[in-house]
Amino acid sequence: MERRSGLILAIVIWLIGAGVVMMGARTWLPPLASEHGAGIDAMINFTMTATGGLILLGHIVLGLFVWKFSRQDKITFRLAGPRMERRWSLAVALLVAAIAEGGVLVIGLPVWAKVYDTASPANALIIEVTTEQFAWNVRYAGPDGVFGRADPKRYSLDNVLGQDPDDPAGRDDIVDLNMIHVEVNRPVLIRLRSKDVLHGFFLPHLRVKQDSVPGMKIDFWFVPNKTGSFELACAELCGLGHYEMRGVLVVMTPDEFRKWKEEKRNG
Amino acid sequence: MAELAHGVHRPRSFIARYVFSTDHKVIGIQYMITAMFMAIAGGALAMIVRMQLAWPGEKWRLLGKMFPDGVEGDIMKPEFYLSLMTMHGTIMIFFVVSLALIGGFGNFLIPLQIGARDMAFPFLNMLSFWTIVPACLIMLGSFAVEGGAAQAGWTAYPPLSAVGAAVPGSQWGQTLWILGMALFIASFTMGGLNFVCTILDQRTKGMSLMRMPITIWTLFISSAIGLLAFPPLLAAAILLLFDRHFGTSFFLPSGLYFGNGLLPNSGGTPLLWQHLFWFLGHPEVYVLILPALGITLDMLPVFSRKPVFGYRLTVYCLYAIAALSMIVWGHHMYVSGMSPYIGEFFAIGTLSITVPSAIIGVNMIASLWGGSLRFPTPMLFTIGTIIMFGTGGFGGIFLGNATSDIQLHDTYFVVGHFHLMIGGVTLMAAFAGVYYWFPKMFGRMMNETLGKLHFWVTMPAFYVLFLAQHFQGLGGMPRRYFDFDKFEYLQKVAAANLHVSLTAFVLGAVQFVFLFNFFWSAFKGARSVKNPWCATTLEWTEASPAPHGNWGEQLPEVHRWPYDYSVPGAAEDFTPQTAPATVAPVTF
Amino acid sequence: MEAAIETREAYWEGGRGPFGIGWSKLMMWLFIVTDGLVFAGFLAIYGFLRIASPNWPDRSHIFHLDFIALMTFTLITSSATMATAVGAARKGDRKTVGRFLALTIVGGAAFLGMQAYEWSSLIRAGATLEANPWGAPLFGACFFIITGFHGSHVLSGLIVLAITMARSAAGKSRPAGIELAGLYWHFVDLVWVFVFTLFYLI
Incomplete structure (x- = not known):
């Protein structure tokens, strides 16, 4: 038995x-x-x-x-010495x-x-990502390389990032929703903020994950080395739309990226 | 004098004997049955979660009738799903595993195994149980309030848990969650104080610390860790309550924007909660798992008829684990925005826990060497525990490592890992313990055929279910998702959800075999002799079931360690702890 | 072979341990450790928030240190009277026990009264849990919650002392019981020293 x-x-x-x-x-x-x-x-x-x-x-x-x-009815070894x-x-x-x-x-x-622990390279493309329930707000500094002022006090449905309309540095800023466009092989510095609760910036294909924490500005960088579209998921419970908080990282060749930027500025 | 009074005074009325009892054995069984009841509730929540994951968007008539708010028009709402998983986690961790292992086995075994009449402070013990009951009711009742039960996960991270506008469950459900947890902490503190004092102070003559069964060691260390780790969580929970209802902003920074307005809070930070929560939360998992390891190590000698391997080393390792568990909480926060240098410290500290854990694992397997193994149900579950502990433990090496955790944090890998560890290891050991000590509780044996059926379905199903989740996690599947349809890259790994769910349903269904076996055997099982397993520890020298006050006139005297099996020259292959050196040589 | 592995444990005689103090005192000590850790949690949170905040109010604009010193002195004196009561209980001097327990209760009640006065003057000056006129809003929250939590401990200590006094007067209490109440009272006083240092002195 x-x-x-x-x-x-x-x-x-x-x-x-x-x-x-x-x-x-x-x-x-x-x-x-x-x-x-x-x-x-x-x-x-x-x-x-x-x-x-x-x-x-x-x-x-x-x-x-x-x-x-x-298979044995009697023990064959009892106590080991210390x-x-x-x-x-x-x-x-x-x-x-x-x-x-x-x-x-x-x-x-x-x-x-x-x-x-390493500072991002000088040629890094700086992108501001501001999370909110349940979307990724993306902002580029535009040709002047300077982000316009933004203040939570100006948050409204039309001005989701609280941008200051009087700040000249902000006029050429590019704002996008749920789409992040970057250049292949060029370092990307993400400046992560949150408007409401915790969110998690998770790019599974790029092995990138970073929580966005309200009240904090978190910088991190990575280098995408393949072109294509990669999905961005939320990896920190943020409410009832957590599961559909989807973004896309589009990695393009430098030419395509330049074209995209121009289109974006004109359109 | 006072001790003898316990023994002589036996309550007569039904209420004093079985409801408001101060007898540690009755309280232990009360805890156990409460844990079973909560396990049905927590398990049902898990089943509903798995139903949604297997067939997203399906219509559920019955659920629609039961939860008209959460399952509107027979279709489940995401917020209801969040309530399910939040309350499943909370109930299973705090109200099932803690109750069964610490409350149930702790109360039942500590006095019996150290040779005491009862706990040091029996009244406090009763109070501890009757504080847990309202806590259970509050947790279950929170499903009925406006907005539903808490929805911020069992970790209750603010701002989600602090702001009513963030998620419906953060209206009243979260408040009830905090109250339930506060009651749980109060109850655990009362129980823990009692356990530590009883073990240090009430041991019978000859029961030196190094002659205690490992189960008692683990319960002692678990209670001690709990007493140290729960107070900061209580402080944090009180502050969260103030943030929620009295306008303070401990966990809320400035600039929070919900709906269409800016919140007035300023000055706090959500990370503060995470640190305080995990300062408790990490030791808590050791509070749960250590008694499971203790039960396993105590079961092996009985069913291999030889002493346990490495008793002393195990005790030192338990101390090491306890000490390390208090300084590694940050490994839950690698990608939370905490300083990366602290992350390195936590990674190195966390992975050093592999040393004592691996030693304990080796001791388990080595205890089998040279033995004469028998396989009644408790031993089967014990082997099951070892398997879960091995696989689950190795999963921890991925997560404790900050670098691989970047990819695996908050994916199903984590879900699979902690289910194997604080679900698999603890439940397998708890089942082993129930089958093993059942005769001492009720004076009857549990049915072996049903027991074996229970094991042969539970163990493989549990293992396959949660192993699969590890691989889904490697594929990048985030946890706490209501539905995986929105993401293209998840289609392949999420396709396994149907099979995972079916396994879960089988696993859930077979637990009713256990419940039936438990209650049927309590009344109709075969009568048991005093010491059915031919074991050496003290509880088996007392009648089954043991009377109030344990051991009548004379407390037993201990002359040897608890693992004197197959002593050379002894008449039988087990020598009880009470047998003096004249009967058989003392070998440890 | 096996005889060589005999135990070197000292033989356990059963009964009281460790240090022969008995379970009730041990339990009180452990409870004090646990409760102390709740305060440690609160004070650590307070410390963190204060260091992280750029505009934490300047304590000298808010508190009247003379008054707080008197409060602290009252509470510490009540610890001394409590110690006298415990000493008298050991000698079996019930009359002295009663008298000094009463003094301790008066001291504790006076402390609570002064705290209530301080609270009300701060509230009149505009401090609430949500805001205050001097700077970081969290100052009010930390102050009221932590001193309030301590105050609730003083209050529960007073209740324990009152029960102990009544039992002692009726001749029902043992010296050990009075000692336990004393331990708790000293703990409450000790915590105040930390609260006092961290809020009023630094």
């Missing part, structure tokens, strides 16, 4: 281990479209491979123990720690530092 249960359980455990690894070996991440994203993917893939191996090993061992020791306990525990713990801590120190934090 115990032998049969042990065998069945062991088979299920082995199947689970094999199943996890088979599923994990598939490609899950959306196709990559940014420069720093390669580092994030390397981090995820390293952890996937390492933990996949450990999961497989763990399930094989667990299944083996369950099967083997369900030294043996320490050795086995520490060996495995250090292996796991090496994977976890080693991974984050060697692969992870350099990428993290590049994403968050």
Whole structure:
């Protein structure tokens, strides 16, 4: 009876281990479209491979123990000495720690530092994104490179960004809704603000995610390196329209981008 | 003297015995049954969530009748969906797992396993339970108020949770949520004080700290973490209440614009809430998971007939986890706009938790080595716990790492991870514990056939369900979405939602087998002997069910650690803790 | 082999621990730690908001430090009278216990009265939870909530003391009970020292 249960359980455990690894070996991440994203993917893939191996090993061992020791009526090993306990525990713990801590120190934090601690290059295209329930308001500085003044006190249905009509710097600003147009291979600096609640600026293909927090102005940058349209999703619960707060990042060649800007200014 | 008085005085009336009882065993069972009731409610919410995700936009007649506001014209509204997932999380974390593991097993086991007559302060214990009951009612009742139950997620991030205009559930539902949580914290504090004092002060003769079963260690450490972590949340909840109703702006900065007007608030910041919430929230998950690990480690020796591997090391690791859990809350906030340097600190700190956790995992598997394994239902669930703990734990390495968390934060990867850990590990261990200690609670055994059926559906279904969510998360599927139709890139990964939902329905349905087994066996199950599992710990030296005041005239005296199985030279393959060294050698 | 792995634990005799203080005192200490952490949470929030705010009001324009010093002195004196009452209870001197418990209650009540006076004068000057005439609106919120939370602790302490006094007068209370009430009262006073320092001195 115990032998049969042990065998069945062991088979299920082995199947689970094999199943996890088979599923994990598939490609899950959306196709990559940014420069720093390669580092994030390397981090995820390293952890996937390492933990996949450990999961497989763990399930094989667990299944083996369950099967083997369900077959004996008397125990064959009773109490380990403290030294043996320490050795086995520490060996495995250090292996796991090496994977976890080693991974984050060697692969992870350099990428993290590049994403968050490094100032954006001078040629970065600066875009203001102001989130509100449930839309992305996008603003470009225009040819003068200066954003016009904006003040929450001027918020209204017609003036969603609270722009100051008397400020000359603001006259050539380009304002757009839910569409962000950028140039391929040129760094993009996003200046993120929120008008009401928390939102999350999530570009899954570009491995970009940043919460927008009311009362804060958060700058971050990335380099899109593929042309095309990429969806922008909200990744922080923001209310009943959270699920339909969709934007699009359009990555264009420099020529296309110039044309788009001109059209936008004239139209 | 006072202790003896407990033992002699046994209440007669039904109400004093089963309703307003001060007996820790009755209170433990009351907690357990309350947790089951709340689990039906919380589980039903999850089922409705999965219905929406499987068949978005479908018409639901019955739901339309039950919730005419939330399911208008038989079609679910997004705000109702948000209420469902918010309350599912809150109920499951605080009112099911906490109640079952800490309230249920904590109350039932602590005095019985350390050889005490009752908790240190039985009246406070009763008060603790009767504070939880109104909290449960408030949480459930919040579905009936204007605007529906809270909709800001179980994390209740402001401004969404602070401003009534932000979402309908932030009108009255959120206020009730805060009141319910405040009552929960009060109840947990009363219970936690009792647990810590009882364990430190009421142990019987010979029960030194290093002779306590690991379950007691974990309950002790969980209560201690809870006592340290809940107060700041209480402070934060009070301030959130003031922000909501009295015009203060602790969590609200200037320039908030809702509908068609600017709010007058200024000076606060939403990040403050996140820090305070996670200062509690992260230790809280250890509060839940540690007792589950303790139960697992205690179950393994019984069903492998040999001592647990690495007892001392496990205890030190529990301390290490407890200490680390208090300083890693920031790993929930990597992309929140917090300083990136702090993020690096939190990443390194978080990943160092893998060391004690991995040691505990190794100890579990190594405990099987050389044993003579038996597989009644409790042992099956114990093996299930180990599987969940392994996979779930490795998922944590992705999320604790700030770099991979950029992509995975707030996706279904997180959902899958914490369901495996604080859903899978805790529930599997709780099931193991219920099947195992049921004879001590009711003097009867639970039905094995039904138990095995329960396991063989629950474990695979649970695992597959939440493993799948990890992969959906890798595909970039954000959590807390009402519908995935709006995004093109999600079509492929969201297609699995139907299968995930079907698995969830099977998982939900099979829990009724357990509930039936529990209540049927309590009255009609086969009578149990005093020590059906041939176990060594103290509770099995008392009658099943144990009478009020435990052990009658003479408290037991302890002579050995709780894992003396298969002692060489002993007559039987288990030597109870009460057996003196003359009966069998003391081996630890 | 296995005999070598014997335990080196000191033998546990059962009963009181740790430090032989008994569960009730231990529980009171732990409760004080927990309650202290609620205050720590509040004060940490206050500290953060104050440092982050550019226009936090200048305390010297708002408070009359002489009056606050008198308030603080009253409360600390009540701690001293409480200590005397606890000492007398240990010796079994019920008369002294009653007298000094009464003095403690008078001290606590006087403190609450002075706090009520201070609140009302601030409210008259225009301070509310939402705004105040001196600067950052959060000043009023922090001040009223934290001193109010402390005041509610003083009030509950007074109720506990009144019950203890009544029980002591009836000869029903044990010295340990009076000691517990004393512990709580000292805690409430100690918290005030922090509140006093962080609001009025810095």
